[in-house]
Amino acid sequence: MAVKDAVGRYGxxxxxxxxxxxxWVVLARNWRCAHGEVDIVAAEGRELVFVEVKTRRSDAFGWPLAAVTRGKLARLRLLAGEWVVTEQRAWAGIRIDVVGVTLPRAGRAVIEHLRGVG
Structure with missing residues (x-):
């Protein structure tokens, strides 16, 4: 496994x-369908949440959350629709969250959670 992949999996x-x-209840990790992959599908109470995780070891390549583009959000909305059709379960709400993880050389990871971005 490449270092980049290991960092992403750790995040x-x-x-x-x-x-x-x-x-929260984690329902699926790395859920895939023909249109792509969702990092985490979880339930926060009666709300279904699709979570995109971006992990960096530093900010040399930019803020982790900035890596989620409009195109990525559009694909996440498509994937969310696929999940809902496949699972056929009623939810009080559905949203997309993005979580950025920065892993400094020393100290604890920094986690930034943006709710309802999509």
């Missing part, structure tokens, strides 16, 4: 654990 694992600790 996703960290976010999944954090969400679970906050009372």
């Amino acid at each position: 996703e694992e960290l976010v999944a654990r954090t969400l679970a600790e906050d009372g």
